[in-house]
Amino acid sequence: MKKILVTGGAGFLGSHLCERLVDKGMEVLCVDNFYTGSKSNISGLIGRQNFELMRHDVTFPLYVEVDEIFNLACPASPVHYQYDPVQTTKTSVHGAINMLGLAKRLNAKILQASTSEVYGDPEIHPQPESYWGKVNPIGIRSCYDEGKRCAETLFFDYWRQHNLEIKVVRIFNTYGPRMHPNDGRVVSNFIVQALQGQDITIYGDGSQTRSFCYVDDLVEAMLRVMDTPKEFTGPVNIGNPTEFTMLELCEKILKKTASKSKVVFKPLPEDDPKQRRPDITIAQQALKWKPSVTLDDGLDLTVNYFKKILKL
Numbered sequence: 001m002k003k004i005l006v007t008g009g010a011g012f013l014g015s016h017l018c019e020r021l022v023d024k025g026m027e028v029l030c031v032d033n034f035y036t037g038s039k040s041n042i043s044g045l046i047g048r049q050n051f052e053l054m055r056h057d058v059t060f061p062l063y064v065e066v067d068e069i070f071n072l073a074c075p076a077s078p079v080h081y082q083y084d085p086v087q088t089t090k091t092s093v094h095g096a097i098n099m100l101g102l103a104k105r106l107n108a109k110i111l112q113a114s115t116s117e118v119y120g121d122p123e124i125h126p127q128p129e130s131y132w133g134k135v136n137p138i139g140i141r142s143c144y145d146e147g148k149r150c151a152e153t154l155f156f157d158y159w160r161q162h163n164l165e166i167k168v169v170r171i172f173n174t175y176g177p178r179m180h181p182n183d184g185r186v187v188s189n190f191i192v193q194a195l196q197g198q199d200i201t202i203y204g205d206g207s208q209t210r211s212f213c214y215v216d217d218l219v220e221a222m223l224r225v226m227d228t229p230k231e232f233t234g235p236v237n238i239g240n241p242t243e244f245t246m247l248e249l250c251e252k253i254l255k256k257t258a259s260k261s262k263v264v265f266k267p268l269p270e271d272d273p274k275q276r277r278p279d280i281t282i283a284q285q286a287l288k289w290k291p292s293v294t295l296d297d298g299l300d301l302t303v304n305y306f307k308k309i310l311k312l
């Protein structure tokens, strides 16, 4: 049985990934310091014979024996990653060095959960992997964006210098059950606000765009990337190319929840990207993958999840 390490395994994406790997019969080691993740995300896995949980901070060295590493540890929502920005950079950079050092010692394959934030506030639309991005190095989002960019640099230097087998995926906005209700991301914010009859907070005029991928599609793509031949390093964009404005998202959620919430407009946060949409040509060709869950279907599943956890 393959032994697989998932860092950040108690988070939103990590918990879905662990679940899929455990169901496939892999031996899964979930490492998390519970900064934004929680035991409740993985409560369904605790007690399963091929699942093990370890509390550990990836900015410190880790000595375990595994065959493959999925490196997801890092807070992902602006509210959380800006709360302690120095720690965010440490997690991305020191975390990457430690996990790459571990992979090097074990000759293990290692996948990095990178992000569309490496493109910053993009001037090229949609974003292909060849685009180098437009990122502010000293702004409030930089701890995350530049941390993730440096992690990509480290992955490619370990590949060039040490011949490590690496896979870099650039994840675009992903949503679904187990998003943290207070993590400040737009899908969870709008749904929670709509369900609780609170004002829906649109930042700016709501004309900015994002392209939302349902978590199951994302996890499927990550598993396929890990199984690509050694020559395939990425970076590869993973996301759903159907693009919406935040106003359109808000309307959809209000309708689905039959909510009477009022819509209010708040200032746009600094460096908030105006548009974002993945070019997924490489993923489609190399992985024979494309997203299959529409925003409407995915939102229905997510609304039901939040109704359950908010006890509505």
Ligand code: NAD
Binding pocket: 007, 008, 009, 010, 011, 012, 013, 014, 031, 032, 033, 034, 035, 036, 037, 038, 056, 057, 058, 059, 071, 072, 073, 074, 075, 076, 077, 091, 095, 113, 114, 115, 116, 170, 171, 172, 173, 174, 175
């Ligand atoms: P999340 O915040 O739910 O999960 C991150 C997990 O990492 C949490 O369980 C947290 O406790 C853990 N963690 C944080 N710092 C750690 C540390 N120093 N040591 C050990 N564990 C640590 O976020 P998510 O949405 O599941 O994101 C997972 C990964 O995917 C992140 O690397 C994120 O950058 C990347 N990503 C996510 C999205 C998205 O839309 N969800 C988009 C792009 C990239």
Ligand code: UDP
Binding pocket: 060, 061, 062, 063, 064, 097, 098, 099, 100, 101, 102, 103, 104, 105
């Ligand atoms: N490391 C780790 N687990 C291991 C091997 C290495 O956590 O099994 C960490 C260790 O902290 C080291 C870092 O990974 O500093 C980078 O390792 P590498 O071998 O690339 O470089 P080193 O710093 O050891 O020369």
Ligand code: UDP
Binding pocket: 077, 078, 173, 184, 185, 186, 187, 189, 190, 201, 202, 203, 204, 208, 210, 246, 268, 269, 272, 273
């Ligand atoms: N946003 C919003 N209202 C909210 C939360 C976010 O209008 O309550 C906007 C935010 O300004 C951004 C978009 O929604 O333009 C997506 O934000 P999120 O934090 O989910 O992701 P990211 O900006 O990292 O893509």
